[in-house]
Amino acid sequence: MIEAGASVLRRMLGVYGSSKMGVLLLLGFSSGLPLLLINTTLNAWLTQAGLTTIAIGLFNLLNLPYSFKFLWSPVLDRFLLPAPGSLRGSRRRGWMALTQVLLLLSIGLLGFQDPTQTWLEALGWEELAQTWPGITVFTRPIFLVGLLVAFLSASQDIAVDAYRTDILAEREMGAGVAIFVFGYRIALLVSSGVSLILADYLPWWQVYGIMALLMSIGVVTSFLAPEPENSALKPTSLRSAILEPFQSFWRHRLAWAILLFVVCFKLPDSLAGQMTPTFLLQTGFSTSDLGIIRSWIGLLATLAGAFVGGEWVSRIGTYRCLFIFAALQGIGNLGLGAIGLVGQNYPLLLGATIFDNMAGGMGTAAFLAFLMSLCDRQFSATQYALLTSVFAVGGTLAGAVSGYLAAAVNWPLFYLITAMTAAPAMVILLWLGPPSSPATPATTASEP
Numbered sequence: 001m002i003e004a005g006a007s008v009l010r011r012m013l014g015v016y017g018s019s020k021m022g023v024l025l026l027l028g029f030s031s032g033l034p035l036l037l038i039n040t041t042l043n044a045w046l047t048q049a050g051l052t053t054i055a056i057g058l059f060n061l062l063n064l065p066y067s068f069k070f071l072w073s074p075v076l077d078r079f080l081l082p083a084p085g086s087l088r089g090s091r092r093r094g095w096m097a098l099t100q101v102l103l104l105l106s107i108g109l110l111g112f113q114d115p116t117q118t119w120l121e122a123l124g125w126e127e128l129a130q131t132w133p134g135i136t137v138f139t140r141p142i143f144l145v146g147l148l149v150a151f152l153s154a155s156q157d158i159a160v161d162a163y164r165t166d167i168l169a170e171r172e173m174g175a176g177v178a179i180f181v182f183g184y185r186i187a188l189l190v191s192s193g194v195s196l197i198l199a200d201y202l203p204w205w206q207v208y209g210i211m212a213l214l215m216s217i218g219v220v221t222s223f224l225a226p227e228p229e230n231s232a233l234k235p236t237s238l239r240s241a242i243l244e245p246f247q248s249f250w251r252h253r254l255a256w257a258i259l260l261f262v263v264c265f266k267l268p269d270s271l272a273g274q275m276t277p278t279f280l281l282q283t284g285f286s287t288s289d290l291g292i293i294r295s296w297i298g299l300l301a302t303l304a305g306a307f308v309g310g311e312w313v314s315r316i317g318t319y320r321c322l323f324i325f326a327a328l329q330g331i332g333n334l335g336l337g338a339i340g341l342v343g344q345n346y347p348l349l350l351g352a353t354i355f356d357n358m359a360g361g362m363g364t365a366a367f368l369a370f371l372m373s374l375c376d377r378q379f380s381a382t383q384y385a386l387l388t389s390v391f392a393v394g395g396t397l398a399g400a401v402s403g404y405l406a407a408a409v410n411w412p413l414f415y416l417i418t419a420m421t422a423a424p425a426m427v428i429l430l431w432l433g434p435p436s437s438p439a440t441p442a443t444t445a446s447e448p
Helices: 002-017 020-037 040-050 053-067 073-078 093-108 126-129 133-139 139-169 171-199 204-214 218-224 238-248 255-264 265-281 287-316 320-344 347-375 381-406 409-420 422-433
Strands: none
Touching: 020 040, 020 073, 020 093, 020 139, 020 204, 040 053, 053 133, 053 139, 073 093, 073 139, 073 238, 073 347, 073 381, 093 139, 093 204, 133 139, 139 171, 171 204, 171 287, 171 320, 171 347, 204 218, 204 409, 218 238, 218 320, 238 381, 255 347, 255 381, 255 409, 255 422, 265 287, 265 320, 265 347, 265 381, 265 422, 287 320, 287 347, 320 347, 320 422, 347 381, 381 409, 409 422
């Protein structure tokens, strides 16, 4: 048993011990840092400043650039920036460094804004504001600077996702995703938990200044990161950067089935996740229970699942892992359904949370590795942005209808139905079969 454990440890060190993984860990941190600075943390600042709940809710529109980033991703695929030093001639790292420097400046600038300041009078919109009070949100400098941060953050994500896709060999993709997710989650904790604690002792401009300085981690990493192979491959024109990613993908004979799989793979999580806090509170658990067990222990389980999933992908391939992890994600929902049958039960909540989140982390590692394997390296920025947008639309729509399903049935049946929604992805995967390499859909190759 000791030898077997040592063998597993050696394998994991072999997968995660490369310099690439250290780079992806730091890039994950840089990619995750801005997100909650324009969401949870900013909302706390706006609340302290006395803004209404309507106004704070409208600030959620700052997330729109993340949903539409595919619109300008061809620019990052096509153009090579004139960059200094080791960035010269690097398409991916040049864009990464530029967006990170601009994020450092714009996050710092955000901290100097006054949430109560508006440009209503300068724009002559006072009468319109009486009819629609929400219009004042769009005249606040803090909203406009926040929108700039969101645009730059989404642009950084385009460049970093493309770099991750280009730098990793197929056998490394699962591990690369896992280590990237780990860095990303650490950044979420820093940009929300640490920043909110600091806000009790420091003014907001200093809090945002500290967060801005942390973006220098990404800048330094972009300068030192290794260059992907064949990085000189790029579209010959902006027109080809827009059209050829679609043409390249649609050459795959089962392109529609692949897109349907992308929509369906996370259905159990998308349907159940939206309703689970409500279910647990109605069952008798407290908000502290949710915070400690579902959030903190759930986070640790998710990270553990991502690491295990990444190691499995490197051992048995993406296709087999997708099938196994899809089943586990569905089974994870049955644990929550069991709570609906027996009522408030802490050991059962702990076990269900660990299983559910580990399965979700394993599924995420394999799923993102699968998305990366679908991308042609000439157009990886655009294709990855499009695929994640398709996935996001499916998750959003599933979450939106979950309330209707929960209202129509009892909780045990609700979680049984959500568990069964793992089946469509598994059926589509069987239809796709152990694939020829989707990275270049016009050709055939071995299974990832």
